[in-house]
Amino acid sequence: MLFLWGSNARETHPIFFHHVLKGIHNGTKVVSVDPRCTPTAQWAHRYLPIRVGTDIALANAMAREIIDARLANEPFIARATAGFDAYRASLDRYTLAYAERETGIDAGLIREAAHLYARADRAMICWTLGITEHHNAVDNVLSLINLALLTGHVGRYGSGLNPLRGQNNVQGGGDMGAIPNRFVGFQDIRDPEVCETFARAWGVPQKNEYGKTMTQMFEAIEHGEMRSLFVIGENPVQSEADQHKTKHVLSSLDHLVVFDIFMTKTAELADVVLPSAAGWCESEGTVVNSERRVQRIRKALEPPGEARDEIAVLCDLARRLGTDWGELSAEQVWDEVRAMAPAMFGGMSYARLEQEQGLRWPCPDESHPGTMYLHERLWHEPRSGLPAPFSVVEHELPLEQADADYPFVLTTGRRLADYNTGVQSGGFTSPLRRSESLDMHPDDVGRLGFADGQSVRISSRRGSVVAPVRTDPTMQRGLVFMTPHFQDDVRVNELTIDATDPKSGTAEFKACAVKLEPLEVVPERELRAHAGSVGD
């Protein structure tokens, strides 16, 4: 069986969902947990209509039910895990009745989902941004990991946990060390031995302290501790949760360099813009997908104008800064990755990646076939390596709740034919595309006296935008939905809250409180914006 938790894979990961559909036709039970009855939920065996941001209440109540019904995998817990007693004790208050109150999901449905999961031969939990775009994102993920440890649904073929990545190289970015606390191959920067290895290989001493997450960088800029910024392939002005604040922070820098394939809203603020080749079709290299498969990207086109290959530009930059790396090919860079993280990538030569449709890490040597699933060691008798820890996590509501002043909860997500801030997907004409709308339950539309298509003002404590109402019976009452796709027309990220998870730096795009007002007189500027909106 398969949990799709906070994931509308039918629209956001359509080809992954083809594999899910094969499973459904073969009898796989799918449970969808989502505040909206999405096209994904419509394919599910059971749909759990969760109130936004109450995932931990649901996961913990399922766990309590699994334990109470004696469905926990006790031999697995005893052999492979740690911290079970503290975890079990922490579940005390998560009764089915409590969970029903908090999540809005019928207690019987929660019980049924818990039993389906625990009794399944093989079960997976896949999640997407519905789990991670919250101020307690890491806790949300830990609550799902707890369920897998409780039932032993991890480390075996057909079982496990999988975050469905939103871009072709989200996984690869972390794998390659483009995160502030790890070198390539998840090697800890604070490990003195690791630091020494990299210092020796690169001939430069390495600080064994963690760098800053993007959120921390923005704070450091605000406090005047960081005065210049090099932004590569990111459009924070339109992708961060609070647009006003982001613009203000970036404008206060002494020096901003943007290296991008587009003249983005962020690039417009830059002192220097370096035009880039499009990584996936104008240069060579690798990306890593959601199944840890390292895949080759290849140059199919010459980049336009002065746009140049990323590696060449970075080598030039290094030369200007006094270090000559020579002319590096993508394969040479990759071979250094293999040399510096041999346990994960050692066996993945370009020749093998070519012949074997990519390889899944770890793949330590040339004779290794790659690894289909992780954590098999948890099934070794006796256990090898450290036990997998349970984590005590508590239910916490999103920072903003609907109240008398802001009576609706706004949540955000993607549509099938569109993508993030629209800079890429806006480039083709899609018969499916319609401009931004405020999706609401028909009862709410009626109660407020709105009509379908009527423009309304949507305001949060941070800003306000105008968008037409769209009646949508898949919505819950009290919840409204918008996308990030049309930021040039409707700046939804002026509404969203810039609360972030202190553990991961992810922003709470999935919940903020808004109020809705009919437009008496439409300001001319906004009318123009509507008239020129994409796609219609």
Add this chain to the structure above:
Amino acid sequence: MISILPPKAPPRTVEFEIDGIPVRAPEGSTILDACRANAKQVPTLCFLDTLHPVNVCRVCVVEVEGSRVLVPSCSRKVEPGMKVRTDSERVRHSRKMVLEFLDSSVDLSTTPDVADWKAAYGCDSERYGPPAPLAPAGTRDHAHAGHHDAPDPDYRATVAQPVKVDNSLYVRAYEKCILCYKCVEACGTDFQNSFAIGVAGRGFAARISTEFAVALPESACVYCGNCIAVCPTGALMAKPEWDKRADGTWDESRQTQTDTICPYCGVGCTLTLHVQDNEILKATSPFDQTVTRGNLCIKGRFGWQYVQNRRQAEPTA
């Protein structure tokens, strides 16, 4: 709660004959699999190994000793001691008739290999007379099952009808449709499960149709283009390719095909970019690719235009 799945036994080997030569193939494989493994040429139209065989085109038929009728090699499993003939007089005659009937009623000008097969089997579709005049738009869409007009003896009947261009991404030229069902299968339970198209009508009036023949934008279509990917005749075509062919600038000899990875999500679909004059004209995915099995979504198949919009935005000075 947790059971260990019994390991699957490796398939047994079946020994049989193709054209008098003893061959071996794993149990469960088809005659077509065995023919291809032994370098025997067998033409196919409706077959694709990512889809369930529907046995409708009949061009892959072979003769099996002791069988009353010719059998479709794409779905008939090999059996021990079977004697298969792939090029007997009966097989050749059947393929000739099948190809002639198809060629006389359908425009096969963009179907790969058909010209070679027609020559090899001595097809002459002209002997059925000149093609009937083009049916007005909508005539075939609304043909009723069981209702037939008497055929006009001066002409050969065709499935020709005006090309359907009702959206910015696909063109449907049903004059080229051989009713192989591949598009219906790709849109249905084999992959996409959108069920936007099906087979409507019966007999010669049968055609691929949306519900009540509505235009694609009013149908359940989500523009994944997986129907285009499996269409063997060019009846379904992406708009850029259609336009380039129409203005005579489509030139496969000047095109390169480069495999890369789609940028739009973390699934990691292989995109084959078909590039002519430094311009992407088409994106496909290889059928043998474990992630996609040849399928893409609307973003992968059509969403690459932004890369070249940067070119058009370039100052020309």
